[in-house]
Amino acid sequence: MLEVKDLHAYYGKSHILQGVDMSIKAGEVVSLLGRNGVGRSTTAKAIMGEVAPHGTISFKGKDIVGLPSYKIAHLGLGYVPEHRDIFPGLTVRQNLLLGIKNPRKPGRWKLDDMLEMFPNLSRRADTAAGVLSGGEKQMLTMCRTLMGDPELIIIDEPTEGLAPLIVQQVGDLIAHIASAGLAILLIEQKLSIALRISHRLYVMGHGQIVFEGTPDQLKANEAVRKDWLEV
Numbered sequence: 001m002l003e004v005k006d007l008h009a010y011y012g013k014s015h016i017l018q019g020v021d022m023s024i025k026a027g028e029v030v031s032l033l034g035r036n037g038v039g040r041s042t043t044a045k046a047i048m049g050e051v052a053p054h055g056t057i058s059f060k061g062k063d064i065v066g067l068p069s070y071k072i073a074h075l076g077l078g079y080v081p082e083h084r085d086i087f088p089g090l091t092v093r094q095n096l097l098l099g100i101k102n103p104r105k106p107g108r109w110k111l112d113d114m115l116e117m118f119p120n121l122s123r124r125a126d127t128a129a130g131v132l133s134g135g136e137k138q139m140l141t142m143c144r145t146l147m148g149d150p151e152l153i154i155i156d157e158p159t160e161g162l163a164p165l166i167v168q169q170v171g172d173l174i175a176h177i178a179s180a181g182l183a184i185l186l187i188e189q190k191l192s193i194a195l196r197i198s199h200r201l202y203v204m205g206h207g208q209i210v211f212e213g214t215p216d217q218l219k220a221n222e223a224v225r226k227d228w229l230e231v
Contacts, residue, residue: 001024001025001026001028001059001060001151001152001183002022002023002024002047002057002058002059002077002152002183002185003023003056003057003058004020004021004022004023004043004047004055004056004057005021005055005056005057006019006020006021006055006056007019007020007021007043007046007053007054007055007056007057008020008053008054008055009039009042009043009045009046009051009052009053009054010052010054011042011051015207016039016042016207017039017042017043017046017207018206018207018208019055019207019208020039020043020055020204020207020208020209021209022043022202022209022212024152024183024184024185025183026151026181026183027181027182027183028183028184028199028200029174029178029183029184029186029197029198029199030183030184030185030186030198030199030200030201030202031185031186031187031188031194031197031198031200031201031202032185032186032187032188032201032202032204033188033189033191033194033201033202033203033204033228033229034203034204034205034228034229035189035205035228035229036189038204038205038206038207039204039206039207040156040187040204041082041156041157041187043187043204044079044081044154044156044185044187047064047072047077047154048069048072048073048077048079048154049064049066049067049068049069049072050069053065059072059075059076059077059152060075060076060151062075064077073101073148073150074101076149076150076151076152077150077151077152077153077154078145078146078148078150078152078153078154079145079153079154079156080141080142080145080153080154080155080156080158081141081156082156082157082160082187084134084137084138084141085141086129086130086132086137086140086141086144087129088128088129088130089128089129089130090128090129091125091126091127091128091129092121092124092125092126092127092129092132092140093111093125093126095129095140095144096111096114096121096140096143096144096147097111097147098144098147099143099144099145099146099147099148100147100148101148101149107147107148107149108149108180109143109146109147109149110147111147114143114146114147117143117173117176118139118143118169118173120136120139121136121139121140121143124136133166134161134162134166135162135163135166135169135170138158138159138162138166138170139169139170139173142155142158142170142173142174142177146177150182151182151183152182152183152184152185153177153182153183153184153185154184154185154187155174155184155185155186155187156187157187157188157189158170158174158186158188159171159188159189159190159193160189167190167193171193171196171197174186174193174197175196175197178197184197186198191225191229194215195215195218195219198215199214200212200213200214201213201214201215201218203218203224203228203229204228205227205228210224210227210228211224211228
């Protein structure tokens, strides 16, 4: 579904991504792990056209390099950025409805589904989104992206800065999304969540992929965990 080959990206003269290769099949959950600053979020931004990509990126067989972000999204690629953008002056319900790409073509996720999955959002459906907690805002951004009915969703650092209980709830939501057959690229630091829900994992270091394998293979590879993941 998503094929990335020899991907390079730059911020000014800084060479951030240095030949990244990765792939995600339909219905597959893939995690991209690594320490802060190694290029994980830049990979997501390059795929979505927010950072100029150099290399090959194809989605459902179509070359998407050079396309604007909104066209990439309309092809069926959803993106939940790490900064949890919401419209603070709009209600939770209004934020969710803004995620719908085509009102005349209902997707697999509906407003009632989102509110049922998250009672907190249901209780605050008509409350301004700006007063939500950090965890509630994270859930809102994920649910709003689902309202656009993507076939693959990129979720960048969904548990960053959240309390342990909320981390568990976010992990459960991602697992629920995966159980519906949606392909997921999860960018995460918490190894426990990635190991629980992923089919495959990539580990990134210094702008390159340094490991690819299954959760069991990563568990068994102490050297990779020590050199590239543990603090």
